[in-house]
């Protein structure tokens with residue numbers, strides 16, 4: 001599981017290309033969170049927006065790259081949410097969440113959902129999925145999940161969902177590496 005950059009992830013320093021700066025060899029007693037985040041950022045991920053409905057029926061969501069596959073039979077996925085997120089009460093109470101895997105042309109959407117805002121859903125197209133969780137139009141894949149369990153873990157809460165429906169459009173995925181958005185090139 002990748003540790004999510006709950007504050008926007010540290011980019012590789014200006015003037016140095018990702019992969020060209022060594023990860024320092026450090027024991028945990030000397031490790032600063034910045035160095036840990038930079039090392040974790042070397043793990044390439046996709047980008048998702050995870051959504052649900054809060055107790056008043058309002059749509060809720062955030063950008064997350066901690067999403068991962070967990071089990072095929074039964075079909076389980078996981079992701080983790082910073083405990084101090086404004087969305088924590090909604091996700092721990094909601095029966096369902098949806099994981100929207102972003103396409104390369106959805107960087108602006110990713111940025112919008114990575115900032116605190118009450119207007120995240122004011123622009124762009126979306127429809128209701130299982131349990132009312134918003135399904136964003138134009139994603140490469142969508143996983144509609146029933147929340148199976150959630151587990152406090154350090155400063156995050158780990159969510160495990162059982163996939164009830166899948167969908168998505170054929171297009172190029174958005175990629176995230178070393179604090180930067182990237183696209184795949186063959």
Ligand SMILES: Cc1cc2nc3c(=O)[nH]c(=O)nc-3n(C[C@H](O)[C@H](O)[C@H](O)COP(=O)(O)O)c2cc1C
Pocket residue numbers: 003004005006007008009047061062063064065066067079080081082084085086087113114115116117176
């Ligand atoms: C590429 C990227 C990936 C992120 N992944 C996560 C994640 O997996 N879990 C998390 O809690 N925050 C993650 N964040 C940070 C949240 O998107 C951000 O803190 C957001 O503002 C949270 O919503 P809130 O402000 O309404 O609490 C990520 C941000 C970016 C840019």
